[in-house]
Amino acid sequence: MMLTRARCITVMMLGLPLWGCDNDNDSRRSGSNDTDELRQFIGQQVGGLDKLTVPESNDDLPQPLLADGTPDPFFQTTEAKRYLGKQLFHDPVRTVRIRPEFGGIPETAKTGSCGSCHFGEVGSKAGTLFNFSVGGEGRGYTDAQGNFIPRRRPRTDLLPTIRDTPLYEGDVLVDALPTLTDVYERAVGSPARGNKLPDPGELVTTGRLDAIDSVSRNAPTIVGAAYNNRLLLGGFAGEPDDAPGGLNPFGHPAQENVTLLLLDAHRMLESQSAELQQIPAYERLFRDAFPEEAAEADAENDMDKLINDMTVFRATASFLRTVVTRNTPWDRFLAGDDKAMTVAQQSGARLFFTDATDGGAGCYSCHSGPMLNKQPNDPDVTGMGEFIEENFYNLGLADHPLQALNRLARSDQSFRDDGRREITEREDDAFKFRVLTLRQLKGSKNFFHNGLFTSIEEVVDYFNHGIPQGVVSGTNATLSPRFTNPRGPDAPRGLGLTEEQTADITAFIEDALFDPAFVTYDPDSTTESFQLNERDFNYSLYRPYLASLGAIDGRVISGLAEDNNDPLSRRDKGLEFLDVTDQLDTTLIQRLQQDQQQHDLYELTNSSDAVVDTHLLVIVKNLPSGTEMLNASGTTSNGNPYLRVFLKDGIISPTKRIDSKLLFGFITPPAGEPPIIDYNLQFMSGQGVP
Structure with missing residues (x-):
């Protein structure tokens, strides 16, 4: 409630904070400029600033404990396990579970990884509406300003066309089922369905093994995985095995369970170990991470005891637990740096932690704890959390476009992604999805489980209006009043914030919660880069024992490209280049000679049936002695100058x-009339230096 002018004057005379005062000289945006007061206010809202602080050491991040409070050795995070898990996460060598009888394409083996849908440049998400691993191609490219543009698409050059009519916008007619959909003789459901009664019959087809590995929800962030007792957007991972939709045969925590589920979903389970055992550097890393298993393997002369699905997912889970950000402006502000956040970001933080009934946004009611992903009253708010169902909400969202494949598989056009209900089979869980961290969302491109929101500003605006997007979920009884009527049942819908206030909240979430070191390696930061960095894979300098075992600098342990190993991804990473000279018709449309310079303007037309993509490298060969290229971007390994052309949308389409x-x-400068400078052109596509 706004204070009256008389009360404001009294408050000002007492030297108390001005937040809530309505006068001509103060706006709700500025509130109080007293940063100490703001920290005190936030601490009061959540029960102390320590409830929001990220530990500096990985050892102090949440992990399973024994009854005496010490880490459980089986799950304990160690540096050896973390490093092995990070390598495994980004290594395509593991995706070898290709089954042609279910539609798998052998040529797609070893082309995808966990990193196919989780890039550090986009907050450990995919950054695209459609998320593909095996069967996809490409990673992303940079534009002229250095911005990373994620781009991964189906391999239409390899995958067969399976229908004539598109089911959704962007359908290229090669995808049969989303990854976590199984079709049995008498039922359709998640992979858990095959282990439940009544018996669904034999598996007929599955998205886990078809031609392309696609996901029918927006790939969630990895940031803060340790701070969850359920993972995946419906809470599939971490759910007990005896739950209606649970698939947790070992009764493991969410982090180990999610890695097991995804080994199965993404073409790795039961097949990856044989590949890993052939790589000496991996054997060394497994020995370092699992010394007891190594001793057992040696005693029984059985490498399966050391390198197997369980040690793989235990190492990967250790990596997931350490994926956090620690050096955002927000973290520095909490630590006492008064200048870490801008005035707008501070205003956004105040609104974030002010209840909607008091004129704020009340975001903290679902986004508290160090990762801003929990209820503030969760007894274990700084750990994995005790609350479970309290972290799932129906926000009235529409389906992801790929759910059209599920409707086709079920022959049911009324089917909708019902979120948590798929796992619990409780009607009061219909259309509820997991609350996720708000850290590192800048540049993530697509938001919510349906991926249909493309900016943080759109998300904030959605909450501000409180009007459901989806017809079915938006009219279900589970629709959350925290979304529709956060100011109370008798108040208008939404938050009722001004344009300036929503801009401030956006500034807080987008910039104050963003850590550059998560994207770009900073040796002075306590935040680890999500992608492999110089210390991770400059083996010859930092890990010579791995180099001596065959590890190649700049590549994952297997020697393949990081994340994806298809030709387009290798070009995206600057590891190889494609000669596209024959794809382009070249026409010199203007030549000017003036001031001892020659200006040549070319029209380049794609005369092929395929796109020219990534960066176009115009390489000038056979320049006459005594001449030079003045606008060269660099020099090739052969000494030829080249111009890097940043293509609009990353491609030149056929006929364009x-x-x-x-x-x-x-x-x-020559004496007299300068001669024409003749040369030859070659065109390559790819990033990096050719």
């Missing part, structure tokens, strides 16, 4: 054309 200008000059 672009212009490219090349500038030349003379190292020593």
Whole structure:
């Protein structure tokens, strides 16, 4: 409630905070500029700033404990397990479970990884509406400003067309089922369905083994995985095995369970170990991470005792537990840095932690704890959490477009993704999805489980209006009043914030919760980069024992490309280049010679049936002695100058054309009329230096 002007004057005279005062000289945006007061206010809202603080050491991040409070050795996070898990997460060598009888394409083996849908550049998410692992191609490219543009698409050059009519916008007619959909003789459901009664019959087809590994929800962030007792958007991972939709045969915590589920879903389970056992550097890493298992393997002369699905997912889970950010402006502000956040970000933080009934946004009621992913009153708010169902909400969202494949598989056009209900089979869980961290969302591109929101501003605006997007979920009895009527049942819908206030909340979430070191390696930061960094895979310098065992600098342990190993991804990573000279018709449309320079303008037309993508590298060969290229981007390994052309949307489509200008000059100006500078052109696609 706003204070009256008289009360505001009294408060001001007492030197108390001005938040809530309605006068001509103070706005709700500025509130109090007293950063100490703001920290005190936030601490009061959540029960102390320690409830929001991320531990500096990985050893102090949440992990399963024994009854005496010490880490359980089986699950304990160690540096050896973390490093092995990080390598495994990003290594495509494991995706070898290709089954042609279910539609798998042998040529797609070893082309995807966990990292196919989780890039550090986009907050450990996919950054695209459609998320593909095996059967997809590409990773992303940079534009002229250095922004990373994620781009992964189906391998239409390899995958067979399986229908004539698109089911959704963007359907390229090659995808049969989403990854976590199984079709049995008498039922359709998740992989858990095959282990439940009544007996569903034989498995007929499955998205776990078809031609392309696709996900029918937006790939969630990995950030803060340790702070969850349920993972995946419906809470599949961590659910007890005896739950109607549970698949947790070992009774493991969410982190180990999710890695097991995804080994199965993403073409790795039962097949990866044989590949890993052939790589000496991996054997060394497994020995370092699992010394007891190594001793058993040696005693029985059986490498399966050391390198197997369980040690793989235990190591991967250790990596997941350490994926956090520690050095955002928000973290520095909590630690006492008064200048860490801008005025707008501080205003956004105040609104974030102010109840909606008091004129704020009340975001903290679902987004508290160090990872901003829990209820503030969760007894274990700084750990994995005790609350379970309290962290799932129906926000009235529509389906992800790929759910059209599930409707087709079920022959039921009324089917909708019902979230938590798929796991619990409780009607009061219909359309509820897991609350996720708000850290590192900047640049993530797609938001919510359906991926249909493309900016943080859109998400904030959605909450501000409180009007459901989906017809079915938005009219279900489970629709949360925290979304529709956060100010109370008799108040108008939504938060009722001004445009300036929503901009401030956006600034807080987008910039104050973003840690650059998560994206770009910073040796001075306590935040680890999500992608492999210099210390991870510059083996010859930092890990010579791995280099001596065959590890190649700049690549994952197997020697393949990081994350994806298809040709387009290798070009995206600058590991190889494609000669596209024959795809382009080249026309010199203008040549000017002036001031001892030659300006050549070319029209380049894609005359092929395939796109030219990534960066176009215009390589100039056979330049005459004494001349030089003035607008060269660099020099190839053969000493030829080249121009890097950043393509609009990363491609030149068939029949489309672009212009490219090349500038030349003379190292020593010639006497008299300068001659025409002749040369040859070659065109390559790829990032990096050719």
